[in-house]
Amino acid sequence: MTPLTRSKQDYVKALWALGAADAPVATSRLARHLAVSPPSVTAMLRRLAGEGLVTHAPRAGARLTTAGARAALRMVRRHRLLETFLVDVLGLDWADVHDDAEVLEHAVSDRVLAALERLMGNPSEDPHGHPIPDARGRVRRRRLWPLAQLPRGTRATVREMRDADARRLTRWKELGLVPGADVRVRDVRALDDVLELEVAGRRRVAGRAGVEGVMVERRGAHRARRGSAPSGRGRAHGTRG
Amino acid sequence: MTPLTRSKQDYVKALWALGAADAPVATSRLARHLAVSPPSVTAMLRRLAGEGLVTHAPRAGARLTTAGARAALRMVRRHRLLETFLVDVLGLDWADVHDDAEVLEHAVSDRVLAALERLMGNPSEDPHGHPIPDARGRVRRRRLWPLAQLPRGTRATVREMRDADARRLTRWKELGLVPGADVRVRDVRALDDVLELEVAGRRRVAGRAGVEGVMVERRGAHRARRGSAPSGRGRAHGTRG
């Protein structure tokens, strides 16, 4: 099999990020995500289908095949290992490493990637808390909830920051919202869309939209309630990390 | 100015490597060096000339302009910093890092490069002994001689290994020919093209061609003799490191 071009790697990765569960991904969504025109997507999907990486029923969106998912996870793994390297070894700002990783993930050889991994002691998650797939493409799955949707009184631990936007990440860090941080939902002012939180012991106020993408693990007595669905992956603006 | 594409970066770098002193570089030589057909070179030289990076009198070879040399040195700097990183930080084999650096030099951002440099404590040469240009593109110049051309009795210190071929580099390492090693030329058997050396105290025999590319600094009493010219840069098979 021909090795995938950079572009193809980007497409399968995008399909993986957008393809929650099993729903096919719409051409236009993929186009938007990749900042590319819809006809370009159609053309590329045809090529990828030809290589057995996606299935593409015309006018019905695209879905990764098993081989496609494998290729995608390979890229996710590379991306996350590289982000970890950039933050933990090179000391770059976690809010800021996405774009570099985005380029490097296509450039490092398997050999270099393995050496990086060894150097870092085989990390299991990246700086944003995302689990790093192993070399065979297996990812740890967790039951995570969006912080924005916890009911009042819940205690939880921040686990993943699902956003690649530097400004939001920086803001979250300022608020203390980083993987591992303890949070308690002091109050939910639904009409205002405002959450009153306690993060690592400090009171914080945030809009629901402002913490969209902060994923937590619930702690203590409370269990999931009717309606607050656990989430495996990606809402609207994605799991790009 | 548009940022250079990967290909253009490769061309200017090749021109720099092949353009000893001031002589223009022949199309065919460039083609061979880049593993590309001569017409492709002609076309690319025209483009590069259009961007002011080379001068290209038709049928008279090409030469880097000042801007072109700057661009080339930027790539040389990146290449050498990356090789140093791959060897000193990641622990890869020095014989083996060329190809990885060749890819990564086009991919790392200035920010990441700066962080790597900081991490390594601003190294001044790469694992093969090549000086690393500073951020402004200045390179330390040394008076170096090809080991293969020293007269009998000379003592010298190995400084640079000018070859990117993994097998030769490995062999040199086995012989003890690494930057910093002390060498003495015990005998020159000109007719056989054989050198009898003492490397770090051990006797070694090598063909002249076998050590082509090993550059040394002369030590002790001897001075340069008529005919053994000092060399700034590159012989036939290049300064690719």
Add this chain to the structure above:
DNA sequence: CGGCCGATTTAGTCTAGACTAACGAAGGCG
């Protein structure tokens, strides 16, 4: 001085991947 040879350039194609413009299907609404 003419011819030949090798090096270079011209001419014409190809590929991946993008684009715009325009056509067609399909669901929501009047």
Add this chain to the structure above:
DNA sequence: CGCCTTCGTTAGTCTAGACTAAATCGGCCG
């Protein structure tokens, strides 16, 4: 039931960078 809007696809171009085949330049030799 038919129309309109939206989304997806088709059709046709463009770019960078490569290629092969063929033409041409220039120098060396006889």
